[in-house]
Amino acid sequence: MKNSTFETFKKENRLILFGHEDAGKEDDSRLTSYYYKTIQYEDVMSGLNLQIITGEKGTGKSALLKMAYIESAERNFVPLWIRLDDLSELYSDILRSDNLYELKTLWKRAISKLVIMKLISHMTFVMGDDCQKAMTWAYNTGYAEKDFIAKSVKILKPMYDKYIKLDEDSESCGEHHVLQRMINNKKIRLFFDDFDLDWKGKASDILKIKSLLLVLSDMTSDMGGLSARIALRTDVYEMIRDEEFSDKFESSIIKCQWNNQEIMKTLAKRICTYFDETFDESITANKQTMQYNIAKYLNIVFVPRFDEQARAWTNAPTHKVIYSLIRRKPRDMVKLCQSVAEEAYKKRLNLIDMYPESWTHIYELG
Numbered sequence: 001m002k003n004s005t006f007e008t009f010k011k012e013n014r015l016i017l018f019g020h021e022d023a024g025k026e027d028d029s030r031l032t033s034y035y036y037k038t039i040q041y042e043d044v045m046s047g048l049n050l051q052i053i054t055g056e057k058g059t060g061k062s063a064l065l066k067m068a069y070i071e072s073a074e075r076n077f078v079p080l081w082i083r084l085d086d087l088s089e090l091y092s093d094i095l096r097s098d099n100l101y102e103l104k105t106l107w108k109r110a111i112s113k114l115v116i117m118k119l120i121s122h123m124t125f126v127m128g129d130d131c132q133k134a135m136t137w138a139y140n141t142g143y144a145e146k147d148f149i150a151k152s153v154k155i156l157k158p159m160y161d162k163y164i165k166l167d168e169d170s171e172s173c174g175e176h177h178v179l180q181r182m183i184n185n186k187k188i189r190l191f192f193d194d195f196d197l198d199w200k201g202k203a204s205d206i207l208k209i210k211s212l213l214l215v216l217s218d219m220t221s222d223m224g225g226l227s228a229r230i231a232l233r234t235d236v237y238e239m240i241r242d243e244e245f246s247d248k249f250e251s252s253i254i255k256c257q258w259n260n261q262e263i264m265k266t267l268a269k270r271i272c273t274y275f276d277e278t279f280d281e282s283i284t285a286n287k288q289t290m291q292y293n294i295a296k297y298l299n300i301v302f303v304p305r306f307d308e309q310a311r312a313w314t315n316a317p318t319h320k321v322i323y324s325l326i327r328r329k330p331r332d333m334v335k336l337c338q339s340v341a342e343e344a345y346k347k348r349l350n351l352i353d354m355y356p357e358s359w360t361h362i363y364e365l366g
Contacts, residue, residue: 003300003350004275004300004301004350004351005350006344006345006347006348006349006350008274008301008341008350009301009341009342009344009345009349009352010345011342011345014337014338014341014342014345015338016030016274017270017271017274017301017337017341018267018270018333018334018337018338018341019031019034019270019334020334021331021334021335021338022062022331023035023060023062023063023066023330023334025062026063026066028066028070031063031066031067031070032067032070032071033273034266034269034270034273035063035067036262036265036266036269037067038258038262040053040064040254040255040256040257041064041067041068043254044064044065044068044229044254045068045071045072045075048227048252049220049221049226049227049228050216050217050220050227050228050229050249050252051228051229051230051252051254052213052229052230052231052232052237052249052252052253052254053065053229053230053231053232053254053256054231054232054233054234054237054253054254054255054256055231055233055234055255055256055257056233056234056235056329057233057329057331058329058330058331058332059256059257059258059328059329059330059331060256060258060329060330060331061193061231061232061233061256062193062194062231063330064231064256065191065193065229065231066081066191066193068191068229069081069189069191069229072189073178073181076181076184076185076187077181077185077187077188077189077227078119078178078181078182078185078187078188078189079188079189079191080114080115080118080119080188080189080190080191081191081193082111082114082118082190082191082192082193083192083193083194083195084194084195084197084198085194086114086118087110087114090106090109090110090113090114091110093106093110094106094107094110094208095208098204098207100207100210100211100214103207103208103211104211104214104215104218105143107211107212107215108143108144108215108218108219109138109139109140109143110139111143111190111215111219112138112139112142112143112148113135113138113139113143115138115152115188115190116134116135116137116138116142116152116156117135119152119156119178119179119182120134120135120156120159130158130159131159134152134155134156134159137155138152145223146222146223146224147223147224148223148226149182149186149187149188149223149224149225149226150186150224150225152182153182153183153186156179156182156183157183160179160180160183185225186224186225187225187227188225188226188227189226189227189228189229190216190226190227190228190229191228191229191230192212192216192228192229192230192231193230193231195209195212195230195231195232196209196232196233196236199233199236201235201239206239206240209232209236209240210240212230213230213240213249214248216228216230217248217249217252231256234255237253257328258328258329258330259328260323260326260328261284261290261291261294263326263328263329263330263333264291264294264298264319264322264323265279265281265284265294266330266333267297267298267322267333267337268294268297268298271297271298271300271301272297275300277297277300279297291317291319291320294319295317295318295319298318298319298322299318301341301351301352302318302351302352303318303351303352303353304317304318305317305318306318306321307353322336337352340352
């Protein structure tokens with residue numbers, strides 16, 4: 001196995017080594033290379049129309065959502081990533097309304113128009129009258145059509161054919177394969193992230209998210225070929241759950257949870273990816289030897305044991321100390337590793353040391 005040097009721990013390298021705190025912002029190829037898939041990933045990728053991913057901050061909801069988004073294309077979906085700021089002026093009407101039924105209509109209009117906008121964006125050089133007509137159709141009437149995707153194909157296909165013929169070799173034509181996949185398969189999967197970003201727990205916030213979930217349930221049930229995935233913090237969903245409608249979504253909930261063994265496998269896989277080593281997951285099958293085998297990967301960048309000056313952690317195996325600090329949250333693992341790697345770089349160390357002064361500014365020693 002390769003060994004680390006102090007250069008491994010300078011900022012640009014440690015970001016690649018351990019990943020971003022917000023893995024949802026990670027480069028697609030990098031995230032795909034090191035992402036560790038748990039059983040929740042299989043659930044998100046299932047054929048169910050609606051899935052709601054819940055979890056506390058730092059449990060990897062956005063990363064789970066993004067991985068599913070990246071790989072949905074391989075299953076012949078057209079995946080569309082939707083964040084709150086994508087709605088722009090469409091969101092202002094939603095914010096002003098306090099009527100559930102009006103909100104549902106506004107959400108349907110906004111989402112339908114946004115779907116067309118994002119599909120059109122794959123033909124990057126066009127935003128003419130025909131594009132505007134398509135978006136107007138989606139907002140005014142398309143949102144209520146049960147065959148929304150099929151009718152969208154009829155509207156977009158002539159545009160697609162027209163602009164492909166204009167310049168078949170031009171790189172400015174955008175990702176035509178996305179539209180072609182939709183035309184062929186008529187399957188769209190929506191991914192909603194950060195829709196609890198402005199959550200304050202007010203009655204208006206509850207109504208806004210409640211209406212959105214009801215709309216996603218309606219649209220994915222009524223519109224053939226449409227499915228959706230949305231990530232929400234646990235505290236947000238728990239407040240929504242108190243509403244009488246919540247029983248509709250219990251079968252759609254995916255709890256984004258990790259155990260420490262999974263997080264340590266994730267860390268080991270990231271280290272292996274950075275050093276172009278193969279992570280052999282089979283060595284983690286035996287629970288009695290799993291920690292020992294994972295530790296071998298960690299020892300590429302960490303010293304094996306804590307220093308004798310570490311009081312409660314004197315001579316403790318490094319992986320066990322990390323276990324005790326990460327609270328079963330991938331983000332905790334990343335923050336911890338980033339911070340101690342920074343200290344190692346400052347001291348020009350080839351391995352991250354386990355001296356207490358390297359860790360006390362992160363967590364108080366026991």
